[in-house]
Amino acid sequence: MNDRPALDRLTCVLCPVGCELEIRKDEAGELDVQGNQCDKGVPFAVEEILHPKRNLATSVPVRGTAATMVSVRLSGPVPREMIFPILAEIARLRPESPVRRGQVLIADVLGTGVDVIATRTVES
């Protein structure tokens, strides 16, 4: 039994069972996950501790409209530390109308391999 203090406690979000996971370091310094009821819990917890990934959403004004905003998000999650650098890129965006839902507004943003996409349609 590993009685070192837990580094983190989190609820697995991969299915509705919602196992409560506790992550500790073992004697060898490796991450030790407890509380998972299936095999998927371990990689989930390790990624969440070592390389958490997130999506992000915001909205930007559309040129050629009366102050209409288009909401945007990323096509997939990015490492959490990329959130603010990507927000700074998005803040410079002023897309021209019309904008289509799913339209790529910035491809491969900051080399992350994911795109900034529009999440609603704004007609001209």
Place this chain on the structure above:
Amino acid sequence: MEANETHDVVVIGGGPAGLAAALGARRAGAGKVLLVERDRTLGGILNQCVHDGFGLFLYNETISGPEYAERLIEDVVREPIKVETGTMVLDLGPDRVLRINSRAGYRLVRAGAVVLAMGCRERTREMIEIPGTRPAGVFTAGSAQNLVNLQNLRIGNAAVVLGSGDIGLIMARRLTFEGVAVKGVFEIMPWASGLERNVRQCLLDFGIPLELRSTVVEIRGRDRVESVVVAKVDDALGPVAGTESVIPCDTLLLSVGLIPENELSKRAGVALSPFTGGAVVDQTLMTSVPGIFSCGNVLHIHDVADWASYEGFAAGESAARYAAGEKAAGGTVRVSAGPNVKYVLPQVLTAGSAGVEWSFRTMRPLRNVQVVVKGKTTGKVYARKKFGRLLPSELQKIKVRPAVEEDLEVSCHE
């Protein structure tokens, strides 16, 4: 009363529940369907929910609110559904005659069946009676979301959030993105009222403190909020003297609960539940008034839009069948919430009905729970389900397979 026009099904409200209800009515064969929306566009509150997490159940992927809305709207406009935006239902009678005001003027509409899908409102400062001055800078979380996401306004520089509802958590992150310093989220209960993933992704990720068992006891400032006073609360939720601290800020967001918007339902004589704030319904989602159905946040508050839509589809289908002359089910068996259960839906069932899926919510967080559905007369167990953990923030489901012949009680046991 002479009506100007008639429809098989009239749906009031064009958000995630109402859009689905209009589609559900068509699927079940309703010929003439009218969808009435007060706002200028369809989609309801989805339009300002730019974050992702929608559609996991309905579309099997995680998308944002506006995308979820557009997909449902595209399905609606493909159907011969009459959509009226910028149109308000002023009154609804038990005879299912609606008084409608639109840009074209005032008219009476007779409906074969009505689906209520008006959604909910946020609780305000006045409703929770926060003492202090009355400066600018106090917003409900949802109105702040509208101002930031749809109107591109900066609402302040330093914010405190009272209440840990999902919109409050999401706005704490959203304001952080916009460069607003979020000083903390204060929750009167010993647990967060929003979903756990939002606590993690909206607060923990950005080092925003979540203070449980604490509340705002005073708002200070003359023209604009200058600070708020927070304090710990005791078990009776009263502030504990001597624990006050002053937090300088210019903005206070309130995320302190949602209330189903049932003004029209009351006008029609629909019986409401004191536990949900919404209508009492049977397994077809019909209210106490024959031919009037309810779904989505006007029925009870959902944590996931997808469930509001599923309820909408079901209510729309039931409404179409009623309008086509199918006999109303009607509730004769009563379902009550037992120990640890805040409420159960539906609250009434037709005797003999089987295979009904119920929604329920717990009073408090529970671990290693057995949910039991029991007959009140015979003590017979109709359904049983185990959960590792249940949170009040998460709406849960349980299916009752056998035919039900007696009043039932749902309880949770640790």
